[in-house]
Amino acid sequence: MDCKKIQEIIMTDYIDGEASKTLREEIEAHLKICEGCRKFEQALRERVSEPLRKLEQVKPPEGVWQKIKGSIEEEQAEQYAPSFLERLLDFLRNSFPVRKPVFAFSTAISVILIALFFSVGPFHKQQLVKDYIEEKAEFMVSLNRSVNGDLERDLSFNTAIERYLF
């Protein structure tokens, strides 16, 4: 390998410890015999790599975490805040109390049972009696009307005095 190729490898795999054992040994052998490449390698380490590696590692100020935490908490609060629809439903529920489904179901069953009870139970018979009485009463009234009508017809002689009196 010529010096140009050697210096390219020095600038990358060699200085970064990524070169294979064979390649590293080859470069080291060249550095022993080539002063130009040796100076190049030394300059690269002293003026570029070492000063950069010495730059301090810094932690962010505490305020950064406080801002992150604040943003997360704000998002969580928004996530769990009730929507307009939920708030409207709550308002309606409070204004017009509605039983929960389990109570609504039991209420509906109760209403059906009561209706059945009144339609097929003892009260149903009372209704039949009531209907029967009403029916008979209407019959009596109609009978009375017809009897009176017939009497009127039977007893009328269609005389002048009847017409005058009645």
Place this chain on the structure above:
Amino acid sequence: MLSKILEEMEDIQRETIEQAQAGDIAAFERIYRAASGFVYSVALRITNNRQEAQEVAQDVFLKIYHNLKGFQFRSSFKTWVYRVTANTALNAYKKMSRDLNRRQDFDSIIDTQAVSVDTKKELADRQERDEQKSRLESLLNKLNPDQRAAIVLREIQGLSYEEISQALSININTVRSRLKRARQALLAASGGG
């Protein structure tokens, strides 16, 4: 040998990650304490601006928090943190550079029109601030963003080529080539090579 900051990242237990995935904010804070040194250092060296680095760190941890539930341990957690950090810091740096260029264009228009006493003073202050900057930080400014990210991850954070390739989503030969160009530029800027 791993740096102290990378050792702290290595210490993040799977159990802690799972607790944080379940919404445990105390577990997420433990992750933050272990990884924030790496995230902030990389952000600071790439952007070279403390305020910007703090915003990058905040952004990185919120991204991690939001995507933590989808993390399925197929890759290592630290590799994922490397990638999110490098991408976020690079994007911030590129945006900052664009904004700075626009501002410099505006400044140059102002300079050509009239150089007031105040502007001269500002220029002197800026020169003074520039002189106060460390030599290496100034050298890093000479690199393009991609070279800068590669050299920061390798020289300052001590990541391997494999880890850098995963963090920057590039192949190992590209890692090698970016490091080579970055070192050539740094060597030339530092007075030789």
